Amino acid sequence: xxxxxxxxxxxxxxxxxxxxxxxxxxxxxxxxxxxxxxxxxxxxxxxxxxxxxxxxxxxxxxxxxxxxxxxxxxxxxxxxxxxxxxxxxxxxxxxxxxxxxxxxxxxxxxxxxxxxxxxxxxxxxxxxxxxxxxxxxxxxxxxxxxxxxxxxxxxxxxxxxxxxxxxxxxxxxxxxxxxxxxxxxxxxxxxxxxxxxxxxxxxxxxxxxxx
Numbered sequence: 001x002x003x004x005x006x007x008x009x010x011x012x013x014x015x016x017x018x019x020x021x022x023x024x025x026x027x028x029x030x031x032x033x034x035x036x037x038x039x040x041x042x043x044x045x046x047x048x049x050x051x052x053x054x055x056x057x058x059x060x061x062x063x064x065x066x067x068x069x070x071x072x073x074x075x076x077x078x079x080x081x082x083x084x085x086x087x088x089x090x091x092x093x094x095x096x097x098x099x100x101x102x103x104x105x106x107x108x109x110x111x112x113x114x115x116x117x118x119x120x121x122x123x124x125x126x127x128x129x130x131x132x133x134x135x136x137x138x139x140x141x142x143x144x145x146x147x148x149x150x151x152x153x154x155x156x157x158x159x160x161x162x163x164x165x166x167x168x169x170x171x172x173x174x175x176x177x178x179x180x181x182x183x184x185x186x187x188x189x190x191x192x193x194x195x196x197x198x199x200x201x202x203x204x205x206x207x208x209x210x211x
Contacts, residue, residue, distance in 0.1 A: 003119070005126045005200060006148060016126055016200055022210045025116040028109065035110035036187050038100035046094045053078045053086030108210050114190045115206075124196045126203055131162060136169035145177065148197065152176035155193040157185060159201045182206045 001024050002015045058078040066073050074081070080088045102110075118124035127148055133140060150156065156179045158167070163181050171179045180189060182198075182205040190196060198206075 003126050003203075005128055007128050016203070018203065019207055019211060022112050022207050023115055023119055025109075025112045027117045027120075028113045031106060032110045032113055032187060032191075034100070035102050035107055036191070038102045039187055041096040041100045044096040046096050048091045049093050050087040050090035052090045053080060055090075056084065056086045058084070110187050111185070111190070112210055114187055118190065118196055123194065124198065127197050127199055129162065129199045129201055131156075131158065131167050131199075133164070133166040133170055136166040138170045138173060141167070141170040142174065145174075150177060150195070150197055153194040154178075155180065155189060155196050157182055157196065157198040157202045157206075159199065159205055162199060162201065183209070 001020055002017050003023075005014045005016050007013045053076070056078050058076070060076060060078075063074050063077055064071065077085065079085045115124065130144055130148075131141065145151075145156075152175070154177050156171075156177065158179065158181060160181045160183060163179065167179065171177070178189075178193070182202040185206070
């Protein structure tokens with residue numbers, strides 16, 4: 001299939017032929033959901049830890065006598081009722097990545113399905129290779145982005161070579177516009193943004209990775 005390539009003025013000036021096996025797949029909602037859930041689960045560190053009443057520091061002595069004070073009875077200051085006491089249902093470290101497992105074929109199939117649906121909805125736009133900055137200037141980069149009509153809630157995908165240090169420094173503080181390389185795309189990032197802009201070299205890299 002052919003995709004239009006936009007130049008700096010935003011006009012369609014050429015076409016690029018891409019593989020139907022990658023960018024012309026049916027929308028598999030069940031597969032995308034399964035892969036997305038697994039991806040989000042694997043991103044959890046699972047390092048959260050809280051202390052129970054047996055683990056917090058504090059005396060084991062009874063704070064006050066059982067009767068005669070007019071206060072509620074208490075057996076230890078390590079009770080969850082006291083400030084600094086243990087947590088009733090304390091969270092403990094756990095592994096989330098083993099809860100959901102997907103193989104490489106399923107992951108690639110989900111990414112292909114998402115890319116194909118983005119093309120059908122005109123949300124994936126191929127642009128000519130730009131963003132070559134001699135200095136890390138956010139002002140110059142924003143000017144180039146606006147010439148492509150790249151505005152809020154957009155993701156720009158470039159190759160590893162195109163993602164230079166100058167581009168990284170110039171793009172990191174632009175609000176609602178993110179940059180990533182073709183090797184670091186994920187199902188979540190592709191679905192999170194309203195518009196996906198990808199350079200010609202980057203779409204060739206993705207095509208090679210998913211073929």
